[in-house]
Structures are given as structure tokens and as C-alpha cells.
Amino acid sequence: MDVAAALARLAPRLSPSATTAVNARRLSGGASLETWAFDLDDGTPLILRRRPDGAAPRETAPGLAVEAALIVAAARTGAPVPVVVHVCEPDDGLGEAFVMRRLEGETLGKRIVRDAAFDDVRPGLAWRCGHVLAQIHAAPMADLPPLATSDARGELARYEEIYRQMDAERPVFEAAFRWLEAAAPDPVAPVLVHGDFRNGNLMIHPEGGLVGVLDWELAHLGDPAEDLGWICVNSWRFGAWRRPVGGFGDYQALLDGYAEAGGREIPLARLQIWQALGSLKWGVMCLMMYASFANGTDPSIERAMIGRRVSETEIDLVRLMETMA
Amino acid sequence: MITCPTAAELQTALDAFDRRDGPPDGRHVFLTRVADNARALLAREAALRETAEAEETERLSTLLGADGDFRELNRHLCQALRSGAIAPRDPALLAHLRATAIARIAVDQPSYCGLEALLDA
Numbered sequence: 226m227d228v229a230a231a232l233a234r235l236a237p238r239l240s241p242s243a244t245t246a247v248n249a250r251r252l253s254g255g256a257s258l259e260t261w262a263f264d265l266d267d268g269t270p271l272i273l274r275r276r277p278d279g280a281a282p283r284e285t286a287p288g289l290a291v292e293a294a295l296i297v298a299a300a301r302t303g304a305p306v307p308v309v310v311h312v313c314e315p316d317d318g319l320g321e322a323f324v325m326r327r328l329e330g331e332t333l334g335k336r337i338v339r340d341a342a343f344d345d346v347r348p349g350l351a352w353r354c355g356h357v358l359a360q361i362h363a364a365p366m367a368d369l370p371p372l373a374t375s376d377a378r379g380e381l382a383r384y385e386e387i388y389r390q391m392d393a394e395r396p397v398f399e400a401a402f403r404w405l406e407a408a409a410p411d412p413v414a415p416v417l418v419h420g421d422f423r424n425g426n427l428m429i430h431p432e433g434g435l436v437g438v439l440d441w442e443l444a445h446l447g448d449p450a451e452d453l454g455w456i457c458v459n460s461w462r463f464g465a466w467r468r469p470v471g472g473f474g475d476y477q478a479l480l481d482g483y484a485e486a487g488g489r490e491i492p493l494a495r496l497q498i499w500q501a502l503g504s505l506k507w508g509v510m511c512l513m514m515y516a517s518f519a520n521g522t523d524p525s526i527e528r529a530m531i532g533r534r535v536s537e538t539e540i541d542l543v544r545l546m547e548t549m550a
Numbered sequence: 551m552i553t554c555p556t557a558a559e560l561q562t563a564l565d566a567f568d569r570r571d572g573p574p575d576g577r578h579v580f581l582t583r584v585a586d587n588a589r590a591l592l593a594r595e596a597a598l599r600e601t602a603e604a605e606e607t608e609r610l611s612t613l614l615g616a617d618g619d620f621r622e623l624n625r626h627l628c629q630a631l632r633s634g635a636i637a638p639r640d641p642a643l644l645a646h647l648r649a650t651a652i653a654r655i656a657v658d659q660p661s662y663c664g665l666e667a668l669l670d671a
Contacts (some may be wrong), residue, residue, distance in 0.1 A: 252576055393554055394624055397647050399631035404638035459664050466663040515554050518563065527584050529563035532554040533591060536654035540664040543651045546639050547668075 226278055231318040232263055239310055239324060242267040249273075258442070262327060271310065275322030291370045293323040295441040298368040298417075304360040305436050307428075328437040334424030338463040338472035346434040351474020353435045354427070354456060355482025361438070362416040362449045362488060369417060374446040376412035377502060381405055384509045391512050397539040401505045404546060409502075410495050415446040422452045424461040424471050450491045453479060454499025459541040460507055460534075469500075494550065501545045508538030551603065551620055552657065557595050564588050595657045602653040609646045 229249035236243045243265035252260045261273040274289060293312045300306050313322040337343050337350075375383070385402050388395075420443030428437035457469045457476070465472035470479045476493055484490065515532025517523045555563070567585050572578035603620055610623035618626070627646075630636040636643055648668065655665050 250576065394628050396624065396627045396631060396643075397651065399628045400638035400643065400647065403631060403634065407638075459667065462663060464661075464663045466667040512554060518555065519559070524563065524566060526563045526567045526581060526588055529555045529560050530584050530588050530591075533560075533658040535554060536651065536658040537662045537664055539647075540651040540655050540662065540668055543644065543647050544664065544668045547644055547648070 226318070226320070228259075228261060228273070228275070228319065229263075232261075232273065235311070235313075235317055235319070235324075236265050239271065240265050240267055240269050243269065246271075270327035272307065272325050272327045273319070273322055274325070275313070275319055278320065289321045289323055289442075291372075292441045292444070293325075294370045295417075295444050296325065298364055298370075299361055299438065299441070301368060302360045302364045304357050304438060305428075307437050307439070328428045328430075330428040330430035330433070330436050332425055332428055332439070334461050334463045334472065337424060337427075337429045338465045338468075342431045343429065343473075346429065346431060347473045350429070350434060351468075351470035351478035352482035352485075354422070354470060354474070355453070355479040355484075355488070356486040357435060357438060357482075358419075358422065358449070358452050359483045359486035359488030361419055362452070364417040366417075366446075369446075372417075372445050374415050376415075376448055377409040377451075377499065378406070378412075380447075380451075380502060380506065381409060384506050387513060388509050391516055393512055395508075395535065395539065397542050398505065398508060400546065401501070401542045405498065405502055405505065408498055410448065410450065410498055413448055413489075416449050418445055418447040418449065418451050420444045420447075420452070421455070423456050423458065424463065427471075448499070449488065450495045450499045451503075453483065453491060453496045454501075455503045457496065457500045458503040458507060460504070460537055497545070497549060501542065501549070504538045504541045504545065508535050508542070511535045511538065552595065552599060552654070557592055557599075560588055560592060564592075591658060594660070598653070598657050602657070606650055606653065609649060613642055613646050 229246070232246035232249050236246045245266050246263050247266055249261055249263040252262055259275050259277050263273065264270055276289060290312050293309045296306045296309050307325040307328055309323060309325050311324040313319045331337055381402060388398060419438060419441065421440050422438065426438065426440040427435055428439060430436045456471050459466055462468065462472035468474055469476055476496065480491060480493065511531050511534045514528050518525070518528035518532070564585055567581060572581065607620045607623060610620070610627060611617060614623060614626055616623065616626060631638065652665065652668070655662050
């Protein structure tokens with residue numbers, strides 16, 4: 226498919242003063258979803274998110290039209306998100322896709338954690354993440370498209386089943402499943418959970434800080450502590466492991482921001498159980514991506530190599546099993 | 551034996567990448583970097599695998615009080631954990647898991663900060 230040509234045809238519907246699209250380029254990244262940056266000839270900077278031709282949607286993901294609806298709902302809570310411009314229809318010739326405004330800033334965790342350009346915003350970022358999560362978690366249910374509901378035990382059972390299907394024989398995962406099954410927090414009244422709130426999906430501006438929460442494809446209803454634990458998974462600290470929140474902040478700042486924005490009280494221990502569950506989930510997800518290489522669905526070197534990231538989750542889980550109460 | 555993927559699978563993916571001419575877009579630049587990482591990983595694995603596997607097998611044998619090859623013993627451990635015969639935070643188990651995790655990360659991703667965190671604990 227010629228994405229650039231399809232975008233050029235769509236341009237007048239994206240902005241009344243545009244006649245065509247220019248500079249369409251695919252951004253680096255995953256194979257399950259394409260992200261394209263492009264501009265309209267009136268200067269409007271935009272992003273296209275689309276399912277690649279022939280790619281199966283993520284098994285539990287609600288789809289891109291639902292993702293667009295969630296971004297609109299999140300915007301109403303005051304959380305920073307991109308403006309959705311257009312949800313694609315079959316006649317647009319782009320498949321399952323939507324168009325949103327392109328935000329200025331950085332998503333690469335390595336730069337956010339280390340570059341001097343972010344020195345000014347970094348100290349307040351964990352608090353701000355807590356604040357924004359409380360806004361998201363307060364989204365009225367009536368505003369939301371239909372979503373799946375899950376809790377800690379449900380997530381564990383789902384990922385253990387996936388792990389069993391792969392016949393991978395990883396003792397750290399076997400131990401972690403049994404440990405977390407016994408330690409899993411009881412369910413609470415479910416809220417809108419972003420489901421992938423971490424470096425990579427957070428647009429950070431050198432002056433404005435967190436200006437956009439991206440990639441709502443894994444959103445669901447569940448335990449608010451899931452989002453707070455996920456951003457503390459060591460895999461997204463980019464070397465800065467002593468700063469548990471995304472490599473840029475402390476647990477307490479995250480929890481303070483959350484409480485000050487009206488979020489319900491979340492004990493640190495509950496957050497850390499979700500953090501450990503997050504490492505385990507990320508490990509199983511790496512195995513799943515490896516499996517898509519092994520069965521020929523995606524024979525890319527990227528999919529092969531991600532299987533070797535399982536050991537990073539194992540080393541993190543060993544540390545958590547050694548040190549947590 | 552390090553799996554998911556094995557070194558042979560990784561080499562196959564690398565060979566396929568090297569044979570292909572991709573368009574010089576962002577995706578190709580990204581994959582080129584991934585391929586370079588894969589080559590470095592394979593070199594580390596060639597240097598470290600034999601010793602790491604022998605040591606892991608020996609630890610498994612001591613932990614389980616049983617003899618066997620790596621695959622048999624590792625499966626035995628997985629089953630013991632699944633059934634509850636070994637508790638998930640048993641100190642002897644954690645000592646084995648710690649040593650194994652350290653040996654694996656030395657091959658897969660020696661600069662990963664979780665190693666420093668673990669050694670600091």
C-alpha cells in the first residue's frame with residue numbers, strides 16, 4: 226500500500242486549508258503497529274497510526290477506533306493527550322487507522338533519563354506522572370467505549386496460560402507465578418487503566434514536561450495500582466535503576482502526585498506487587514514476540530532478539546523476590 | 551542451553567537480514583542496530599556458554615539432589631516449582647536463580663542496569 230498517496234488524498238478532510246500531505250515517513254518501532262509522521266501543506270503536523278497490512282490485531286487489544294475514542298475520553302479528564310483529528314474509514318484506503326496531532330517532545334526513555342535538555346523537567350516528572358494517572362483513573366465510565374476488565378489474579382492467570390503454551394521452562398517465571406499468585410492484591414472497584422504507561426509512550430517536552438500520553442491500545446478497566454507499578458518496571462529505567470519511576474523519580478513523588486490529584490490511596494507494597502507482575506508480564510510478552518519469530522509470523526531480527534530480553538526480566542524478578550517484604 | 555531464541559536461530563535471522571536490501575528508512579536504521587547487537591551477543595555466547603551451562607547444571611544437580619543433563623534437571627526444577635514442592639522464595643532456590651540470572655545477562659545484555667541493582671542488594 227502507498228501510505229503517502231493515501232494521506233495526500235485524505236489531506237483536505239484533515240484540515241480545511243490543506244490540499245495535500247507532505248513528508249510522510251514511517252517512524253522506527255514495532256511491527257504490530259505502524260506510526261507515520263506527516264505534515265499537511267498548510268503546516269499542520271500530524272501522526273498516522275495504522276495496523277500494517279495483514280497484521281493481526283493484538284489478541285486482547287480493542288482496536289484503533291476504540292483507541293481513538295479512549296484518547297478523546299482521556300482528554301475530557303484533563304490528562305494531556307494528542308488531539309484526534311480523524312478516524313479512518315474503509316474509503317480512506319489506509320485500513321484500520323486514525324490521525325492525530327503531532328506533539329513536540331521526546332519519547333525515547335534513554336534521552337529523557339540522561340540528556341541535559343531534560344534536566345529542568347526531570348525532578349518534577351514522577352509527581353506529574355502520578356497527577357496525570359489520577360486524572361486518567363477518574364474518567365467517568367459513561368464516557369468510555371466497552372473495555373475488558375481485569376485484576377491481578379486474572380492478569381497472572383492469563384499470562385501463565387500464555388507461558389504454558391510456549392513450553393519455555395524458565396524457573397524464575399515458575400517461581401514468580403507462584404509467589405505473585407499468593408501475594409496478589411484483592412480486586413478493587415475498577416477504573417480506566419492506560420495499560421502501557423511508561424517511557425516510550427509518554428511525550429516529554431524539555432520545558433513542558435509530560436505533554437502527551439500515547440498508545441492507548443492496551444487500555445482496560447482494572448486496578449489503578451497497575452499503571453503506577455508498570456512505570457516502575459526496571460526495563461524502562463534506562464540505566465537509572467536507583468530512580469524507580471521511569472529512571473527519573475522516586476516512588477513517593479509518584480504517590481504524592483497521585484494523591485494530590487484526588488487519586489485513592491495506594492500503599493507502596495501494592496504498587497510494588499504490580500511492578501513485579503509487570504516485569505513478569507513483560508518477560509512473557511518478550512517470549513510471545515520471540516514465538517512470532519519462531520513460528521514464522523514475523524521472521525525479523527528484531528523479533529528474534531527480543532527473546533533475549535527475557536533475561537532482563539528474570540534478573541529484575543530475582544532481585545524483587547530477594548528484597549521485597 | 552540458552553533458548554528463545556537459540557544461537558542458531560539468531561544466526562538464521564541475522565543471515566536473512568544481511569541478505570536483504572531494505573529501503574533506507576527509519577525502520578531499516580533501527581533493524582541495522584538490532585543486527586549489530588545480535589552479532590555482539592553471539593560472540594559473547596560463543597565465549598561464555600559452555601562454562602555457564604556446566605555451572606548451571608552442577609547447581610541444579612545440587613539443588614535437586616538428582617543427576618541428569620541440563621534440560622532434564624531444569625525441567626525437573628520447573629515442575630517442582632509448579633507443584634509447590636519447592637517454595638518460590640526458598641533461599642537455596644533463590645541462590646541458584648540469582649547465579650543463573652547473572653550468567654544469562656552476561657550473554658544477553660551485560661550493560662543491563664538490573665545486574666548492578668542485583669549486585670547492590
